[in-house]
Amino acid sequence: SYELTQPPSVSVSPGRTATITCSGDALANQYAYWYQQRPGQAPVLVIYDGTKRPSGIPERFSASNSGTTVTLTISGVRAEDEADYYCLSSDSSGTYWVFGGGTQLTVL
């Protein structure tokens, strides 16, 4: 079965830049989507179609793609960005979708 791999945790000081990676064989030709989930809340879409930000998502959230790895970057991290982040994508056929295991972002 298809898998997306994320680091379990990332720590960053306020004002610095956080990077969260997501690796998967099909990411070279399938879009990735990123979700933020704060404790006790439903997920929120922060990136779609690989690199695009939905309306209302701060500009400090961005994403990039390099082959089979995609990266979510949060610039000028704030305390409110502390959350779990999940990537979502499909296998090469577009049939089966999976979430990455999630990355807990801690703002020190």
Place this chain on the structure above:
Amino acid sequence: EVQLVQSGAEVKKPGESLKISCEGSGYSFSNHWVLWVRQKPGKGLEWMGIIYPSDSDIRYSPSFQGQVTISADKSISTAYLQWNSLKASDTAMYYCSRLGELAAESAAFDIWGQGTMVTVSS
């Protein structure tokens, strides 16, 4: 306002059946895929399956095929997730989400329900 409202928390015993719901409003429910996601306590998100309410086209994740039933009633803009015989391992938060258009030829699971907590315990 576009929103998905899910049914309330449930406490069930092993072996019991259950059907939880997800009602959409503020948009054309029939013409948007609805996704179901499981999140066990302290764990990550798991893709369960999706349904297109207009024609009830359903795609299950292999991990959930045969374990749950996804359905929808487009006449009342509601999607359902159903179990015939619950197990303790089904204890989790369940979310629904819709596939919305964010731009021309761009879609994503953009609106999420508030979640339904299902607890299965003897």
